[in-house]
Amino acid sequence: MNAISSFVQARPLDGILTLARSLSGHHDDPRRDAKAERNATGAHVQIEGLQHRYKGAAANCLDKLEFKVTPGQIVALVGRSGCGKSTLLHLIGGLMQPSAGGVYIDGNRVKSACPRWVVMFQAPSLFPWMTVAQNAALGLRFAGRKAEIAKRIPPLLELVGLTAFADRNVQDLSGGQQQRVALARSLATQPELLLLDEPFSALDAFTRRALQQDVRRIAKELGLTVVLVTHDITEAAIMADRALVMAPDPGRIVTDTLLDPGPERHRDNPQFEAERARLATLFEATA
Amino acid sequence: MTEAAFSQPDRARSDAVNARIAMLQGWLRSMAIGALGLGILGALWALGGWYIAQSPGMFAFAQLAPVPTLERLWDMAQRGEIWDMSAPSLNRVGWGLGIAILVGVPMGILIGRLAWLRDLSNAPFQLLRMISPLSWMPIAIMAFATWDAAIIFLIFVASVWPIMFATAAGVKRIDPAWLKVSRNLGANPVHMLVYVILPAIAQDIMTGIRLALGIAWVVLVPAEYLGVSSGLGFAINDARDSLDYARLGATVLVIGVIGYALDSLCLLAIKRFSWLRSDT
Ligand SMILES: Nc1ncnc2c1ncn2[C@@H]1O[C@H](COP(=O)(O)OP(=O)(O)OP(=O)(O)O)[C@@H](O)[C@H]1O
Numbered sequence: 001m002n003a004i005s006s007f008v009q010a011r012p013l014d015g016i017l018t019l020a021r022s023l024s025g026h027h028d029d030p031r032r033d034a035k036a037e038r039n040a041t042g043a044h045v046q047i048e049g050l051q052h053r054y055k056g057a058a059a060n061c062l063d064k065l066e067f068k069v070t071p072g073q074i075v076a077l078v079g080r081s082g083c084g085k086s087t088l089l090h091l092i093g094g095l096m097q098p099s100a101g102g103v104y105i106d107g108n109r110v111k112s113a114c115p116r117w118v119v120m121f122q123a124p125s126l127f128p129w130m131t132v133a134q135n136a137a138l139g140l141r142f143a144g145r146k147a148e149i150a151k152r153i154p155p156l157l158e159l160v161g162l163t164a165f166a167d168r169n170v171q172d173l174s175g176g177q178q179q180r181v182a183l184a185r186s187l188a189t190q191p192e193l194l195l196l197d198e199p200f201s202a203l204d205a206f207t208r209r210a211l212q213q214d215v216r217r218i219a220k221e222l223g224l225t226v227v228l229v230t231h232d233i234t235e236a237a238i239m240a241d242r243a244l245v246m247a248p249d250p251g252r253i254v255t256d257t258l259l260d261p262g263p264e265r266h267r268d269n270p271q272f273e274a275e276r277a278r279l280a281t282l283f284e285a286t287a
Numbered sequence: 288m289t290e291a292a293f294s295q296p297d298r299a300r301s302d303a304v305n306a307r308i309a310m311l312q313g314w315l316r317s318m319a320i321g322a323l324g325l326g327i328l329g330a331l332w333a334l335g336g337w338y339i340a341q342s343p344g345m346f347a348f349a350q351l352a353p354v355p356t357l358e359r360l361w362d363m364a365q366r367g368e369i370w371d372m373s374a375p376s377l378n379r380v381g382w383g384l385g386i387a388i389l390v391g392v393p394m395g396i397l398i399g400r401l402a403w404l405r406d407l408s409n410a411p412f413q414l415l416r417m418i419s420p421l422s423w424m425p426i427a428i429m430a431f432a433t434w435d436a437a438i439i440f441l442i443f444v445a446s447v448w449p450i451m452f453a454t455a456a457g458v459k460r461i462d463p464a465w466l467k468v469s470r471n472l473g474a475n476p477v478h479m480l481v482y483v484i485l486p487a488i489a490q491d492i493m494t495g496i497r498l499a500l501g502i503a504w505v506v507l508v509p510a511e512y513l514g515v516s517s518g519l520g521f522a523i524n525d526a527r528d529s530l531d532y533a534r535l536g537a538t539v540l541v542i543g544v545i546g547y548a549l550d551s552l553c554l555l556a557i558k559r560f561s562w563l564r565s566d567t
């Protein structure tokens with residue numbers, strides 16, 4: 001808890017530092033400060049007439065997608081294997097360009113990858129020649145924000161519970177710990193939007209449940225918008241505020257429902273279980 | 288209860304000591320086996336020397352036996368001759384290998400990254416690679432103003448291929464997910480090179496350099512037979528011409544020892560650059 005509050009508190013502190021600097025006539029990059037301000041709420045995501053066809057494919061992989069995600073919302077994209085969930089996530093993250101239509105984040109069209117929206121993949125893909133702390137700091141390093149590394153990385157590692165491992169090589173870590181390093185790496189640049197592509201599917205059930213709760217908690221603390229791809233209904237019910245069910249050939253959204261599993265997102269809770277069952281029925285009926 | 292609690296750290300410590308002792312034993316054993324191997328080589332050398340001394344027709348070569356050779360080696364070492372003959376050779380190998388690294392590593396990275404360049408360059412490079420470096424000698428002599436430059440060119444030609452191909456192979460084995468993740472985190476091409484590609488292939492580059500050094504060291508001696516009046520190759524030729532066979536044997540030994548030392552250094556560097564855990 002301490003770690004979270006210190007991470008969240010880092011922002012008012014930033015404000016004071018900026019104020020002190022501007023009073024002393026020392027100016028930072030104003031655009032960066034504006035960005036930090038916007039971070040206070042997550043990104044607004046708008047998908048407009050999005051279509052995608054892979055080179056050489058006969059049919060569209062995604063067809064005329066149209067939806068919005070409001071700031072701070074956690075949306076689960078559920079659908080059977082091959083219906084285009086990963087494709088959609090790559091398009092939102094700017095890792096690929098759509099054949100038609102567009103993705104707009106805070107009103108701006110997404111043209112490329114950007115540290116303000118980060119994709120977290122199924123595999124952590126950490127760099128084995130670096131320590132845990134160095135891996136977590138990569139985004140800041142690439143963004144030319146090296147000065148922030150010393151300040152931001154320790155509270156982040158505490159947030160994901162890896163302070164004791166900061167200087168260890170990532171090859172010494174378990175799968176769940178590695179995925180938590182990947183989470184810290186994704187959060188280091190203070191993104192407004194987190195795009196998760198089945199981030200826990202390689203983990204054992206116990207670690208997976210713990211991380212699902214953790215990621216939802218962290219996203220809510222930081223006010224992040226999250227798009228989560230999964231084919232696990234329970235995962236969607238635990239983590240998301242809203243579920244979009246996708247159907248294949250061509251990939252499209254067939255169900256859009258808000259989730260209200262109650263305050264305790266746990267399978268022992270009857271309200272949660274009822275909401276999970278409702279989502280499962282919807283999924284079976286449409287996907 | 289208290290006894291057990293106290294004996295716990297003691298046992299842990301004795302475990303650590305035992306592990307240390309086991310490691311030391313393993314190390315001593317491999318050292319002993321290595322020494323035995325060298326001993327066998329020395330015995331074969333002595334046997335050859337004895338045979339030459341026995342054979343009437345070959346008596347002139349008796350100085351090649353271990354005792355006269357090692358005596359001469361000691362003598363040469365004391366007079367600083369070993370350094371005097373090795374330094375020019377090491378200098379030439381250093382330049383040739385250095386230029387080969389500067390050319391081979393960037394080329395290897397490009398070939399590994401760009402499929403069209405790989406297809407374009409594959410046939411010509413394989414063809415050039417198969418030409419013995421020494422067959423470039425007449426051309427090198429014509430093309431370069433100094434003998435030194437010609438020799439450096441020959442060493443370059445010999446060593447650029449292993450470095451280039453090892454680098455390209457390493458680049459091709461880079462996990463594409465690493466590149467995707469770094470692009471996603473906002474890496475530009477320079478970041479990719481410095482933080483992903485070079486660390487990922489450092490070991491492959493070192494392996495290429497080790498292979499290249501082995502070939503370069505072999506090519507050096509015949510290349511120094513020509514023109515120059517310094518270096519190990521010249522020293523061999525000179526000793527032969529003056530029928531000083533003890534000196535010839537000592538020089539051959541110096542070539543072997545330096546080559547072995549350089550190779551061991553490369554091996555250490557490979558271990559240093561390896562990020563893969565051997566114990567997993
Ligand atoms: N690089 C590609 N080139 C051509 N077709 C592709 C490519 N990647 C995916 N596809 C096709 O696009 C469709 C959607 O793929 P995608 O990876 O988005 O599915 P997914 O919903 O993420 O599936 P899963 O749950 O198995 O990860 C599939 O039919 C797949 O065959």
Ligand SMILES: [Mg+2]
Pocket residue numbers: 085086087197
């Ligand atoms: Mg997928």
